[in-house]
Amino acid sequence: MRLEKCWFCSSTVYPGHGIQFVRNDAKIFRFCRSKCHKNFKMKRNPRKVKWTKAYRRVHGKDMTQDSTFEFERKRNRPERYDRNLAENVLKAIPKIDKIRVTREERHHKNRMKGKKEKLLKEAVKELEQGISLVKAPSVLQQDPSLTLPKIKVKVSQQQSEENHAMEE
Amino acid sequence: MGGKCPHRNVKKRRYSHKTARRTKFELKGDDMVYAQLNKPDQERPPLPVDEDLPGMGQYYCLHCDRYFANITVRDEHFKTKRHKKRIKQMMGPAPHTQLDADLASGMGMPDNGPKLMSM
Numbered sequence: 001m002r003l004e005k006c007w008f009c010s011s012t013v014y015p016g017h018g019i020q021f022v023r024n025d026a027k028i029f030r031f032c033r034s035k036c037h038k039n040f041k042m043k044r045n046p047r048k049v050k051w052t053k054a055y056r057r058v059h060g061k062d063m064t065q066d067s068t069f070e071f072e073r074k075r076n077r078p079e080r081y082d083r084n085l086a087e088n089v090l091k092a093i094p095k096i097d098k099i100r101v102t103r104e105e106r107h108h109k110n111r112m113k114g115k116k117e118k119l120l121k122e123a124v125k126e127l128e129q130g131i132s133l134v135k136a137p138s139v140l141q142q143d144p145s146l147t148l149p150k151i152k153v154k155v156s157q158q159q160s161e162e163n164h165a166m167e168e
Numbered sequence: 169m170g171g172k173c174p175h176r177n178v179k180k181r182r183y184s185h186k187t188a189r190r191t192k193f194e195l196k197g198d199d200m201v202y203a204q205l206n207k208p209d210q211e212r213p214p215l216p217v218d219e220d221l222p223g224m225g226q227y228y229c230l231h232c233d234r235y236f237a238n239i240t241v242r243d244e245h246f247k248t249k250r251h252k253k254r255i256k257q258m259m260g261p262a263p264h265t266q267l268d269a270d271l272a273s274g275m276g277m278p279d280n281g282p283k284l285m286s287m
Contacts, residue, residue, distance in 0.1 A: 007266055010273035025200060028266070046264050053272040054264060062272075070276040077281025100274075 008036035008046050010053035063107045068100040196233045198263040204230055205258055231255055 004013045007029045019037055021029040031037040039049065046054040056062040131140065183189055204212070218225035227236040229245060231254040236242040245251055271277075
């Protein structure tokens with residue numbers, strides 16, 4: 001039983017699922033769902049469709065280089081069966097999977113590092129721009145509770161002296 | 169009176185003309201064209217003589233996968249906007265392949281094993 005990957009969205013195609021298109025130059029295109037098949041027939045590029053793994057890889061949203069990827073690969077040369085090796089491999093599979101999941105979470109956390117400050121800045125800007133839709137500006141003059149407190153900046157004496165000098 | 173004719177179908181009619189049918193069903197895939205273009209010139213086979221094709225199959229546009237009757241018509245085709253768009257597309261990044269899909273889903277490069285001794 002071999003698990004293949006969908007040509008379009010790169011998800012796993014289990015046996016008995018999906019559809020397969022063999023072109024007349026013997027190139028095989030496998031699809032996991034009719035959604036992917038229809039997108040292929042419309043000649044869409046998977047690198048430009050946002051919900052595909054190829055897009056996420058190109059735009060840096062998923063991990064692209066990791067040593068855990070080397071354990072899973074298409075092996076075109078059969079290996080001689082070794083019982084001890086098979087048992088060790090079966091034991092190692094959940095461990096490798098756990099490591100991969102941990103690294104993916106770390107990658108995601110690193111990607112989301114600056115998001116909190118970004119959201120706060122956007123919220124402040126939206127409040128400043130949109131507060132007049134909630135209350136009229138004349139009412140805001142009397143009741144300042146709906147606005148952010150204004151930041152007071154102290155003016156230094158040296159600056160005033162400089163202004164005085166410029167007047168002369 | 170005034171009902172829809174049961175046999176006329178917009179969807180069927182939309183694909184009945186030659187250009188749409190050719191574009192959708194008969195053209196070579198992008199990766200085949202790309203592979204042909206990236207071969208060195210020595211490896212490209214000479215065009216076979218075929219009496220069923222226009223111009224004996226000797227005046228061929230590889231980008232657009234079209235045969236022309238003579239060299240004048242082919243050179244006229246090279247000036248068209250569609251051909252230029254096609255050239256620009258083929259100069260861009262390589263088309264998507266199954267290998268790209270495998271790598272994107274977290275698999276490594278395929279393991280083809282040791283190279284066999286050539287007899």
